[in-house]
Amino acid sequence: MLSLRGLDVRYGRAQVLTNVDLEVGQGQVVALLGRNGAGKSTLLRTVMGLLHASAGQVAFDGRDLRGQEPYRICRSGLGYVPEDRRVFTRLTVAENLDAGRLPPRPGLPEWTPRRLYEIFPNLAEIRDRPGGQISGGEQQMLTIARTLMGNPAAVLLDEPSEGLAPRIVGQMTRMIGALKEHGLSILLAEQNLRFASQVAEQVYVIETGRILWHGAMADFLADADLQRSYLWV
Numbered sequence: 001m002l003s004l005r006g007l008d009v010r011y012g013r014a015q016v017l018t019n020v021d022l023e024v025g026q027g028q029v030v031a032l033l034g035r036n037g038a039g040k041s042t043l044l045r046t047v048m049g050l051l052h053a054s055a056g057q058v059a060f061d062g063r064d065l066r067g068q069e070p071y072r073i074c075r076s077g078l079g080y081v082p083e084d085r086r087v088f089t090r091l092t093v094a095e096n097l098d099a100g101r102l103p104p105r106p107g108l109p110e111w112t113p114r115r116l117y118e119i120f121p122n123l124a125e126i127r128d129r130p131g132g133q134i135s136g137g138e139q140q141m142l143t144i145a146r147t148l149m150g151n152p153a154a155v156l157l158d159e160p161s162e163g164l165a166p167r168i169v170g171q172m173t174r175m176i177g178a179l180k181e182h183g184l185s186i187l188l189a190e191q192n193l194r195f196a197s198q199v200a201e202q203v204y205v206i207e208t209g210r211i212l213w214h215g216a217m218a219d220f221l222a223d224a225d226l227q228r229s230y231l232w233v
């Protein structure tokens with residue numbers, strides 16, 4: 001579905017990603033785990049065409065994404081939820097959802113506000129409130145729901161659990177489970193292993209811009225030494 005090969009990315013003279021290979025299969029939930037500054041957001045931004053790789057390939061659904069404009073990448077069925085929650089503060093929750101609407105994609109379920117409210121019941125309750133007057137957790141949910149209104153085949157989520165109250169993290173976990181059931185492919189950048197372990201089946205560990213380990217989440221969880229050596233020293 002999404003395939004990265006030998007990706008190098010630099011900011012000026014600083015090399016931030018080095019020779020990154022990564023695969024997200026159809027319907028898979030894949031976690032990209034790494035500390036602050038490891039290069040997670042840079043990787044997602046490169047896939048979306050917001051940064052340009054100096055070497056390597058990015059393919060989505062068999063098509064080469066290099067050099068394409070971000071809006072075209074988005075229209076080709078790749079949804080992106082960046083780290084900072086960008087809701088339209090003056091529009092209501094319902095209007096924010098409408099703003100994300102794109103035509104349905106053949107072979108995939110079409111998202112409607114009604115279906116999204118089933119997955120995000122708390123958004124249904126606040127549908128008439130302006131985006132600027134809801135909590136950070138609700139804004140995070142709304143940003144994801146608005147992205148789904150574009151009927152993507154795959155979504156990139158940048159630290160969706162960050163800064164959320166534990167109760168909201170539980171909702172986020174159930175929501176990602178529901179998206180997986182709908183056949184979406186998901187790449188999740190995370191620092192929160194507990195959250196990632198509840199939703200992802202594959203793991204890539206990134207440190208200083210290199211993929212250091214890749215395998216099944218179950219194998220990662222079973223190996224405490226592995227976790228210590230890469231994440232929690």
Ligand SMILES: Nc1ncnc2c1ncn2[C@@H]1O[C@H](COP(=O)(O)OP(=O)(O)OP(=O)(O)O)[C@@H](O)[C@H]1O
Pocket residue numbers: 011014016034035036037038039040041042043083191
């Ligand atoms: N616009 C920029 N110009 C120069 N360097 C940058 C820029 N943005 C990020 N970097 C550097 O690139 C590296 C990777 O940053 P990135 O934001 O991708 O990390 P991250 O894994 O998403 O971290 P976090 O968990 O804090 O979000 C860091 O060393 C960071 O300082």
Ligand SMILES: [Mg+2]
Pocket residue numbers: 040041042083158
């Ligand atoms: Mg980041």
